Amino acid sequence: MSRPKPIEYADAAPQVRVVFDDIKRSRRVDDVNNFWKYLANDPALLKRTWASVKDVMADGALSPLVKELLYVAVSVTNGCEYCIASHTASARKAGMTDAMFGELLAVVGMANETNRLANGYRVPVDQAFG
Amino acid sequence: MSRPKPIEYADAAPQVRVVFDDIKRSRRVDDVNNFWKYLANDPALLKRTWASVKDVMADGALSPLVKELLYVAVSVTNGCEYCIASHTASARKAGMTDAMFGELLAVVGMANETNRLANGYRVPVDQAFG
Amino acid sequence: MSRPKPIEYADAAPQVRVVFDDIKRSRRVDDVNNFWKYLANDPALLKRTWASVKDVMADGALSPLVKELLYVAVSVTNGCEYCIASHTASARKAGMTDAMFGELLAVVGMANETNRLANGYRVPVDQAFG
Amino acid sequence: MSRPKPIEYADAAPQVRVVFDDIKRSRRVDDVNNFWKYLANDPALLKRTWASVKDVMADGALSPLVKELLYVAVSVTNGCEYCIASHTASARKAGMTDAMFGELLAVVGMANETNRLANGYRVPVDQAFG
Amino acid sequence: MSRPKPIEYADAAPQVRVVFDDIKRSRRVDDVNNFWKYLANDPALLKRTWASVKDVMADGALSPLVKELLYVAVSVTNGCEYCIASHTASARKAGMTDAMFGELLAVVGMANETNRLANGYRVPVDQAFG
Amino acid sequence: MSRPKPIEYADAAPQVRVVFDDIKRSRRVDDVNNFWKYLANDPALLKRTWASVKDVMADGALSPLVKELLYVAVSVTNGCEYCIASHTASARKAGMTDAMFGELLAVVGMANETNRLANGYRVPVDQAFG
Numbered sequence: 132m133s134r135p136k137p138i139e140y141a142d143a144a145p146q147v148r149v150v151f152d153d154i155k156r157s158r159r160v161d162d163v164n165n166f167w168k169y170l171a172n173d174p175a176l177l178k179r180t181w182a183s184v185k186d187v188m189a190d191g192a193l194s195p196l197v198k199e200l201l202y203v204a205v206s207v208t209n210g211c212e213y214c215i216a217s218h219t220a221s222a223r224k225a226g227m228t229d230a231m232f233g234e235l236l237a238v239v240g241m242a243n244e245t246n247r248l249a250n251g252y253r254v255p256v257d258q259a260f261g
Numbered sequence: 262m263s264r265p266k267p268i269e270y271a272d273a274a275p276q277v278r279v280v281f282d283d284i285k286r287s288r289r290v291d292d293v294n295n296f297w298k299y300l301a302n303d304p305a306l307l308k309r310t311w312a313s314v315k316d317v318m319a320d321g322a323l324s325p326l327v328k329e330l331l332y333v334a335v336s337v338t339n340g341c342e343y344c345i346a347s348h349t350a351s352a353r354k355a356g357m358t359d360a361m362f363g364e365l366l367a368v369v370g371m372a373n374e375t376n377r378l379a380n381g382y383r384v385p386v387d388q389a390f391g
Numbered sequence: 392m393s394r395p396k397p398i399e400y401a402d403a404a405p406q407v408r409v410v411f412d413d414i415k416r417s418r419r420v421d422d423v424n425n426f427w428k429y430l431a432n433d434p435a436l437l438k439r440t441w442a443s444v445k446d447v448m449a450d451g452a453l454s455p456l457v458k459e460l461l462y463v464a465v466s467v468t469n470g471c472e473y474c475i476a477s478h479t480a481s482a483r484k485a486g487m488t489d490a491m492f493g494e495l496l497a498v499v500g501m502a503n504e505t506n507r508l509a510n511g512y513r514v515p516v517d518q519a520f521g
Numbered sequence: 522m523s524r525p526k527p528i529e530y531a532d533a534a535p536q537v538r539v540v541f542d543d544i545k546r547s548r549r550v551d552d553v554n555n556f557w558k559y560l561a562n563d564p565a566l567l568k569r570t571w572a573s574v575k576d577v578m579a580d581g582a583l584s585p586l587v588k589e590l591l592y593v594a595v596s597v598t599n600g601c602e603y604c605i606a607s608h609t610a611s612a613r614k615a616g617m618t619d620a621m622f623g624e625l626l627a628v629v630g631m632a633n634e635t636n637r638l639a640n641g642y643r644v645p646v647d648q649a650f651g
Numbered sequence: 652m653s654r655p656k657p658i659e660y661a662d663a664a665p666q667v668r669v670v671f672d673d674i675k676r677s678r679r680v681d682d683v684n685n686f687w688k689y690l691a692n693d694p695a696l697l698k699r700t701w702a703s704v705k706d707v708m709a710d711g712a713l714s715p716l717v718k719e720l721l722y723v724a725v726s727v728t729n730g731c732e733y734c735i736a737s738h739t740a741s742a743r744k745a746g747m748t749d750a751m752f753g754e755l756l757a758v759v760g761m762a763n764e765t766n767r768l769a770n771g772y773r774v775p776v777d778q779a780f781g
Numbered sequence: 782m783s784r785p786k787p788i789e790y791a792d793a794a795p796q797v798r799v800v801f802d803d804i805k806r807s808r809r810v811d812d813v814n815n816f817w818k819y820l821a822n823d824p825a826l827l828k829r830t831w832a833s834v835k836d837v838m839a840d841g842a843l844s845p846l847v848k849e850l851l852y853v854a855v856s857v858t859n860g861c862e863y864c865i866a867s868h869t870a871s872a873r874k875a876g877m878t879d880a881m882f883g884e885l886l887a888v889v890g891m892a893n894e895t896n897r898l899a900n901g902y903r904v905p906v907d908q909a910f911g
Contacts, residue, residue, distance in 0.1 A: 433883030
């Protein structure tokens with residue numbers, strides 16, 4: 132009946148340790164964040180989620196910094212406190228300055244506002260947008 | 262009782278035309294999008310929204326392209342079809358390629374997924390994140 | 392496999408007709424809206440939902456007009472097009488003017504914006520608010 | 522100006538006690554959860570909500586376990602911490618195992634992801650789906 | 652990497668103090684709420700947000716009380732705890748009684764419910780609604 | 782500038798055809814749904830999403846039917862029309878009856894309602910829930 136518990140490395144099954152080791156190596160950190168310790172309650176979910184995050188957040192047509200900014204934008208829109216805290220930290224590691232953070236929040240706030248104005252007036256999509 | 266109607270330039274009050282003229286000049290377009298034509302039903306709302314959008318979306322610590330990507334990320338998360346259509350178009354004008362669009366959606370999808378995994382496991386914020 | 396269908400009065404079971412009759416009498420309309428025709432696919436859901444709506448939306452400490460405005464505010468925030476359309480119509484019947492509608496959307500837009508600014512800065516609740 | 526307070530049984534009005542008694546009897550518990558103690562601030566809301574919950578969550582075409590899983594899925598999607606905590610507990614009482622909980626979260630995460638991919642690409646509904 | 656910090660008046664730049672002074676004067680309070688102290692990390696965002704809030708929440712076609720009720724309705728729908736706490740307090744200052752608060756939540760709950768019933772049955776907008 | 786387009790099998794690159802072939806084989810269908818044709822604009826996203834969906838939705842501690850019901854519950858909560866339409870169809874294929882669909886929507890509606898009542902009253906998590 133009780134709340135889920137985090138799985139620490141010392142208590143983790145081998146297939147969980149493999150993922151934890153890869154996270155630590157990839158991110159050059161001594162321990163994984165709470166998020167991964169909780170996902171470890173379901174080793175298959177842990178493995179798949181880490182594989183996807185590693186793949187999706189890698190450098191590509193968009194830089195890791197831009198990807199972290201997008202992650203924060205979604206998390207702020209959804210009101211996920213854990214994700215806001217952790218990805219704001221990641222964004223800062225990837226180079227986000229205070230000025231960038233302020234502008235990010237301004238855009239996120241504005242978009243959330245205008246999304247509702249468009250809903251409220253039931254604005255039809257312009258033909259030019261297809 | 263009927264649905265709100267767009268206000269065309271020819272039928273617009275002077276204070277609406279001032280805003281429409283500024284949008285057309287700033288964006289170098291011949292006509293404003295439907296969004297602005299509907300907001301014109303409330304001239305004060307139109308004026309304030311345009312002033313904020315112009316200010317928030319201007320080049321700054323973040324580029325106009327990154328700001329448009331953030332706008333799309335929020336609109337996709339909220340499921341606002343009008344805003345997805347119009348800001349995808351703006352993002353493309355600002356330089357978004359097909360590859361960027363694909364990666365943007367991959368990050369937005371992933372963030373929406375992991376936001377719920379963090380919620381579901383009720384993961385506490387790591388002390389390192391403050 | 393196909394999409395749910397509306398139940399018209401002529402084809403409705405007796406326990407559905409009882410609800411339809413009460414809606415028509417209470418609202419002084421000749422036919423019920425599509426919403427009720429679809430809910431009629433589950434007569435228990437139809438009956439319970441109508442009883443709750445009738446109870447919740449009745450005149451009380453808040454007027455029917457204010458209640459309709461609140462309904463529109465929620466529906467716009469959630470992006471439910473059907474509900475925006477139907478409750479904007481109900482609000483107009485209850486006395487909502489164009490000016491009220493414009494101000495309603497301005498407040499809804501602003502609240503959606505500042506909700507995200509509070510999320511993004513992770514603002515702690517002031518002690519004065521308990 | 523202060524935060525709403527819970528109503529304890531000892532301080533409750535007769536019409537609140539009637540509901541509390543029915544909750545305790547139906548659920549075989551010694552005291553009601555905080556949720557009901559707060560709703561008791563509005564006895565009409567308390568009474569209607571409990572009647573609906575009892576009706577909706579009862580065994581039917583879907584089992585109580587499946588209904589609790591659905592409740593958790595919605596609460597996780599909305600990020601309602603209280604509801605996640607209380608309905609995870611109810612789901613466990615109704616038979617949810619750790620493995621089921623992990624799979625539930627995997628589906629909820631995936632659905633939240635693919636909802637946004639469908640939004641982002643503005644995928645039109647297939648004709649086969651009506 | 653650390654969490655954003657509030658800016659107190661004593662440490663605030665002149666352009667922040669101007670806004671803080673205006674908030675204190677307009678609201679007849681001795682200090683501004685945490686929300687404004689955090690926005691002060693981005694003085695341009697602070698200034699624009701305060702100007703919009705002052706404008707949007709002023710007496711107009713809708714009263715300040717109705718506007719605060721709408722603000723609470725949006726914040727409850729989005730699950731923004733800070734905004735629920737602060738705007739419930741503002742609504743009480745503007746005259747919201749316990750009975751009004753109970754009815755407000757009943758409408759917000761009902762609207763969130765019926766929004767999903769309309770989504771789930773994919774109810775088409777009635778022709779009468781345009 | 783224009784809207785994303787679906788990729789048909791005849792025009793698809795080899796790595797897209799491999800995924801399409803696997804979807805058709807696994808689901809015993811002659812053609813893939815629009816969702817996959819749009820994701821094919823980004824072959825890496827297509828491949829990863831299909832691999833995850835196949836894995837997550839497979840029979841496990843929860844049956845495919847229960848998983849489809851959960852998918853519909855999330856999609857209805859988010860208001861994603863495409864996903865509601867496609868996963869309602871999948872749920873029916875997996876055995877969902879009309880009665881189950883009605884009860885599913887009743888639970889989803891109720892959960893969306895009570896999530897907001899818990900938010901609005903700021904109900905603290907019971908100690909018993911951890």
